[in-house]
Amino acid sequence: xxxxxxxxxxxxxxxxxxxxxxxxxxxxxVGVRGGWAxxxxxxxxxxxxxxxxxxxxxxxxxxTSWAAIEAGYNYFDGFSAKDVEGSHDFDVHxxxxxxxxxxxxxxxxxxxxxxxxxxxxxxxxxxxxSNHEIAPFVGAGVQYAVTKNFxxxxxxxxxxxxxxDKDAPETDIGLLYAGLQFTFGGSEPAPAPAHxxxxxxxxFTLDASTLFPFDGSSLCEEGVKAVNDVVDSVNAKNxxxxxxxxxxxxxxxxxxxxxxxxxxxxxxxxxxxxxxAGVAPEQLTVTGMGEADPVSTGCEGLRGNKLxxxxxxxxxxxxxxxxxxxxxx
Numbered sequence: 221x222x223x224x225x226x227x228x229x230x231x232x233x234x235x236x237x238x239x240x241x242x243x244x245x246x247x248x249x250v251g252v253r254g255g256w257a258x259x260x261x262x263x264x265x266x267x268x269x270x271x272x273x274x275x276x277x278x279x280x281x282x283x284t285s286w287a288a289i290e291a292g293y294n295y296f297d298g299f300s301a302k303d304v305e306g307s308h309d310f311d312v313h314x315x316x317x318x319x320x321x322x323x324x325x326x327x328x329x330x331x332x333x334x335x336x337x338x339x340x341x342x343x344x345x346x347x348x349x350s351n352h353e354i355a356p357f358v359g360a361g362v363q364y365a366v367t368k369n370f371x372x373x374x375x376x377x378x379x380x381x382x383x384x385d386k387d388a389p390e391t392d393i394g395l396l397y398a399g400l401q402f403t404f405g406g407s408e409p410a411p412a413p414a415h416x417x418x419x420x421x422x423x424f425t426l427d428a429s430t431l432f433p434f435d436g437s438s439l440c441e442e443g444v445k446a447v448n449d450v451v452d453s454v455n456a457k458n459x460x461x462x463x464x465x466x467x468x469x470x471x472x473x474x475x476x477x478x479x480x481x482x483x484x485x486x487x488x489x490x491x492x493x494x495x496x497a498g499v500a501p502e503q504l505t506v507t508g509m510g511e512a513d514p515v516s517t518g519c520e521g522l523r524g525n526k527l528x529x530x531x532x533x534x535x536x537x538x539x540x541x542x543x544x545x546x547x548x549x
Contacts, residue, residue, distance in 0.1 A: 242330050245285045246405065251278050253373065253399030257296045259377075260392040272298035272311075273435060276396040280320065288320040294339065296393060310345040312382055312393065316357070329365035329403065333375075334358070341382045355382045363401070366373055373399040417544035424450050428470075428486065428535035437485035437491055451497040454541050462543035465505045466491050469538070471531035472511045484508025490537050 244340035280293030296312040318337030325331050336358040343503040361375020376396050383391035431443035439447065454462055468487030470479040484507075491506045511534075519530035 243352055244403070245282050247329075247403050248405045249279065249401050249403040250279045250398050251401035252276070253278065253397045255298075255395060255397030258394045259299055260394055264286050269377060270299070272296050274393075274397065278399075283411070286322055288322075290320050290335065290337070292316050292317045292318075292399045294395075296395070306343050310343055312341050312343045314340040316340065318357075318359075322363075325362075325437075326365070328368065329363070329371060332360075333362050333363060334360045335375075337452050341379070341384070343383050348488065353382060353384055355379045355384075365403075369402060370401050371401040373397075373401060375399075414453075415547050417460070417546045418546050419458075419542065421540060421542045422454060422455075422457070422459070424539040424541070426450075426490070426537045426539070427532070428537065429532060431490065431537060435482075437482060437489055441487050444493055447493040448497050449501060450539055450541070451494060454543070457545065459541065459543035459545055460502060462499075462541050463505070464491075464499055465495055465507075465540040465542070466494070467507045467509050467538045467540075469509050469513065469534055469536050470511055470527075471516070471534040473528065473531065474516065476511060480508055480510035482508075483510045486537055490539070 232423045252275070254273070254275035255274045259270040259272075261433055273540075274294065274296045276292050276294040278290055280288045280290035293315050294313060298309075299311065300309045302306060316337055316339040318335045320335040322333040336356070339355040339357050341351075341353045341355045343353070347359035357377050357379040359375055359377030361373055363371055363373045365371045374397070376394065377394045379395070380392060382393045407489070426443075426446050430446055431439055433440060465489050466489070468482045468483035468485075472479070487506045487508050491504050494504060495501060513532075514534045515536075516531050516533045519527060522530050
């Protein structure tokens, strides 16, 4: 028996040493278990039946993510042995208390565990002999969380000196078992922290020759598509609370007053199409800039069509879209 005690103690010690986060903290559980029980180290003259059925119930509470306390009640039924006085049928039952430590197999409560404690064993032998012992035990097993609430256990417990009395032979019991468990309680996992939205600005420059006929302010078919493409781009980037700043520009050919009016009409035509594409009026700021902020270069000294072509970059509608985006994980 000393060799068995030593080996089981070493297993338990190693398990305790590597115990780490496994169970879901602040949860409680209840379960049932059953399996094959075996008498060991029996000092009877002979054993008619060293095998029996072992079953019981248990409950526990996860104090931390790696340690739990457990209590249960065991029943071993079906042993038979005989001494010089004859054959005896007997059973063993009683409550137990244990400390359970675990090593993780996943964050959901699946683990490899070791447990140890004391079993208040009452042995009732046929013909009236009764024995009471506090039997130490150690065990190990594997627990698998099928769902958040339901799990299964498979393990082995070894109970020392379940019978150890001058009137009855010394006996140890081993139990190989499987169990079903229900877990409840505990706090819900904290939601992932929401990422603060970031303010972004997207700029678009639309060529007036694409948007309008020459010297006109009504969008052509190609111009409608160009404005719709801006809205599609903003939506594709998931820009929320978007504000559209629409500015129309002309070149310097013609009177300043005429160009100012033309730039306003062109800006408004783009804004109208933005609304048709789903942009709300309150999201729009529309401004005609006239001849302001030219971007063309190298046009000095040119005349006629060459000047018109050189000043083409000045004839434009600029859109600046500012909104918020939230970065994905």
